[in-house]
Amino acid sequence: MVVFDRVTKIFGSRVHAVHELNLTVGRNEFLTLLGPSGSGKTTTLMMLAGFDSPSSGRIELDGQPITHLPPNKREMGVVFQNYALFPHMSIAQNLAFPLEARGMGKLAIRDRVQKSIELVRLGDHLEKRPGQLSGGQQQRIALARALIFQPKIVLMDEPLSALDKQLRERMQLEIKALQRQLGITVIFVTHDQSEALVMSDRVAVFDHGRLQQVCDPRSLYDKPANAFIAGFIGESNMLAGTVMSCQGGATNVSTAAGMIAARTGQELSVGGAAVVSVRPEAIRILRDDETAANTVGGTLQELIFLGDHSRILVRVGENTLLSVKLDDKNAAAALSLHAPVRIGWSDADGLAFAANG
Amino acid sequence: MTQAAIIASDMPPASPAADRSGRRKRRNALLLVLPLLIFTLVSFVAPIVIMLARGVSEPEITRLLPLSRGPLATWDGTALPSDDTLAAVIADLAAAQRQRQAATIAKRLAAIRSDLRQPLLAAARAAATPPGLTPEGLLALDTVWRDPASWRALAELAQPFTDRYLLQTLDLTRNASGEIVSVPDNQAIFLAALGRTFGIGLAVTLITLVLGYPLAYFICQQSPGLQRFMLLFVLLPFWTSVLVRTAAWLVVLQTNGLVNDTLMALHVIGEPLKLVYTRSGTILGMVHIQLPFTLLPIYSVMQTISPVYVRAARSLGATPTAAFWRVYVPQTLPGVAAGCLLTFILCLGYYITPAILGGPADQMLSYYVAYYLNNEINWSMAAAVSTVLLVLTILFYIAYSWFTDPTAKATR
Structure with missing residues (x-):
């Protein structure tokens, strides 16, 4: 579904944030990009979302090149680290935003917003502002907003890192269940190896801008490809x-x-x-x-x-x-x-x- | 855990001892700010209160009429005052004449009724010249003294509090029967000045916003080092006095100034443009001075807005324009409101710039404050104009805080 073909991103003159990345993501797959900070995983996600463009190489979505497509034309839902809910809008307005951007009618929007808020079980909070919700609630709204326009693919940039441990573990299972229920493709970025093992169908491990290994969590644990992965996973x-x-x-x-x-x-x-x-x-x-x-x-x-x-x-x-x-x-x-x-x-x-x- | 321990951990400390220590802390804090409090009271609050009081009273006049102000206040105002009252007036006038203050009374009295200046001066002279003046002699001195209306004017002057200056600043006055009416058109100047003050303030605020907002946005997009450098240039004008900057505009804009000479030399214009002593000159100078005041609050708010919001909007399908207007701009509104309010309120009090760059028809309210202080030596009138300015500023601030108060918004 998504193909990275020899994608390289160079910041400044020499720093290879991402080096010659070849990676294919399948339909309905939950793929995690895992690595320590500065390993290139977030840069990879930003290039896929369209906020950054590769220095060389190409990115394809469903066989179409999207390397230089602006982010608003990519039809990808993005969940950001600190949720990025618009603070000046109510929850309902936040959820309606992507639908209004697509010129959907008022009634259809209200209907869809209602369904979406029920999906994340926060129906009572439509008229509140993001600041009035707890971290976990904001997280669920951010997820609902990224899903509401039925994107082909959902990108998540360390979405759980601001939550405490118990809530984080509950949200991991919740996101995984939602992904299975809706049959969506998720690309998830984290530096937490246990999070990667819990949620993913496959894990792509990054270090120093290079993709080290891509495989299912069990193989990653049992057959690490090199000493870095052996030390990083488990x-x-x-x-x-x-x-x-x-x-x-x-x-x-x-x-x-x-x-x-x-x-x-x-x-x-x-x-x-x-x-x-x-x-x-x-x-x-x-x-x-x-x-x-x-x-x-x-x-x-x-x-x-x-x-x-x-x-x-x-x-x-x-x-x-x-x-x-x-x-x-x-x-x-x-x-x-x-x-x-x-x-x-x-x-x-x-x-x-x-x-x- | 015991019952008592559970309660103690669940409830905020409310024991008498804790309360006492809290009170002591508050008292110590109050003692620490006491010097500042006293300084503020003496140097800021007290002058304002005294100034406002001057707008409704004229102590320098009532002081000159110590014997007559009591009887004049109790006089019924229909028939002529009694002989005792007249004797008191004569004594006050004689004393004023000897202190060389009779002219002050005459001038203020003339402001109420202009034809009474000369009769009053004559009466004061006669009262101070031996053998003095009898009540009958005063009434015989001039026909105006046999008219109760003249005495009503003097009685009004003698009373401790008056609304005539405040009314005058709103182009209002009292007619012969004491009703509040508009002054004749040829004397009405203050409402126009008020409108002008607001108009110029509004224009300057809007222009600084239109110029400052994009600049603030541009600066925010730069690297931190470059941002500091650019802010330095924004703040550079602060290092020069307003007077010097305004005078510099005069040099640039005058008939044979830089702008006109250049345009003439380039044959763009045939004759010099009138750029100074006009409304546009005033506004130009004020915009230059006020731009940083509008820009800095906007800039500081923009700095706190994470770029992630615009990214989120883009990823949700918004075009760059829609993301900017629907997500970025609304978040900068608190800064816009703060910057505009600051500039608008400062503009209401502008004096130097319109005085130097403006024409006679461009003067703002502050000009009249200075005029009554320096030219007319009428403190009460200056105080009344200041009062109007202060009240309007406060009203504006209340309106502003109501509009920007998040709790008020949530309930609307």
């Missing part, structure tokens, strides 16, 4: 070292914690610098008689109680701490601080990447 222990051997899918890396066997995450050369990424939940504490593909001895540095589970930090080298997730929240109680501990994980649970991303 939590990872990163063990730095040198590649000793790399054959087929198996790599051996010499680290501060000893020789580590892992799957090969990306192309590596023997003798090169590498990091091994291991998820905290893949590591377990070994009993004295137990062994694993990777066994590491260390001292218990910290015990962390997190309610539904526990976490321990194990010092395995001078500057290396490994975080281990214990599903049994009582398991940590049996351990004592600064005592020696043996931990291990299977060679399939480690992923070896080149050290520089």
Whole structure:
């Protein structure tokens, strides 16, 4: 439905905000652009909305080039970070604005506004001003306003970042449900990886203006394409070292914690610098008689109680701490601080990447 | 948590101790602003109150008639005053003559009835010359003194409070039977001046708005560094006195000034245009001085408007023009209202610029204040004109705050 074809945006003379972006968004898809600030995700969204034009490359919508089409002709609903509800208009006037811009009749507008406000369950607030609503209510009105003219696609620029955690989590599910119910295409920008995992059909991860990986949330978590994504999505222990051997899918890396066997995450050369990424939940504490593909001895540095589970930090080298997730929240109680501990994980649970991303 | 603790956390602190400390804080705060309060009262409020009081009283005249003002006030006004009253008047006139103040009384009396000036001066002279004047002698001195109307004029002059100056500033007066009527057309000047003051103020306000709004918008679109630089130029005129700037316009606009010489040299015009001592000269000079006052409030409001609103409007299908007029401009209206009100109210009080660049028919109300102070030495008349100006300004401010008050808007 939307195609980015080698889209590049350069600010000033050298800064590549977005570099050679190739990305296709399917119909009815919920795609999230995820990345730290300055990674190019918002610039990408602004180019799609028409507020910025690419320095080179082209953008297509339904097979039509829209690279230089003005924003008011793109038929895209945009939800902004701080909602951008017009403060001098009532909620009803805000909702009617896109319909009036399209020359719709008064009666049809009233009808559509009514339906739209019921969709977001704020029917009593039509005559209020945006300033009289709470953040969550404003957020829902902004969403209703972006949907009311039945756009082909809805763009959201960190729409939940101003809300508190509980409300944010509720709105994530609400937006996702609305997207399914209405069958619309949503492109959603966020820097919050858990938000991306909760809502998206696919996630596009950006870093330094480059698209790093596009895939569904599960693959992103299980098969990150490089060390940056492994560290950015979820939590990872990163063990730095040198590649000793790399054959087929198996790599051996010499680290501060000893020789580590892992799957090969990306192309590596023997003798090169590498990091091994291991998820905290893949590591377990070994009993004295137990062994694993990777066994590491260390001292218990910290015990962390997190309610539904526990976490321990194990010092395995001078500057290396490994975080281990214990599903049994009582398991940590049996351990004592600064005592020696043996931990291990299977060679399939480690992923070896080149050290520089 | 105990019951008491729940209540304490739910309710605002209302214990006597908390109340006492709050009161002490407020009292200390009041003590800190006391010097400013006293300064404001002495230097701002008191002069205004005294000035306003002068508009309805004439202490320098009533002071000169200490013996006669009581009897004249109780006199019924139909027959001639009693001999006692006449004796009191004669004593006051003799005292005034000896203080060389008889002419002051005569001048004010002439403002009420012009034919009484010479008879009063003559009576004062006769009263102060030995052997003085008897009541019969006063009545024999001039035929006007045998007319009760003359005495009514003097009685009016002697009373402590009067509305005749306020009436005069509205081109009104009292006729012989005390009713309020319009003055004859050839004496009516103040309503026209009032209309002119408003007209010029309105014109200057509109022109500064039309010039200032686009400039403020333009400055807002620049980078922060450039914005500071451009604002410097907007504020540059503030560094020169109004008098100097107005005089500079005189140099530029006069018959043999820069503009006329240039246009003549280019053969655009055959003879010099009359640019100074006209209404347009006045307005030009005032616009130049007032432009920053209109522009700065608009600029400061524009700075707070996030560009995201116009973007949102565009994404919702509005053309650039529609987004500007329907979304951007309405949000700048508080600044527009503040800037226009500031300029309009300042314009109402303009004196120097119309005095230098305007013709005789372009003078505004402030000119009459200065005229009555400097030329006529009539403080009460100057005070009355000032009162009208002040009341109108306050009315305008009330109207403005009513229109811009968000709570008033919400209930409309």
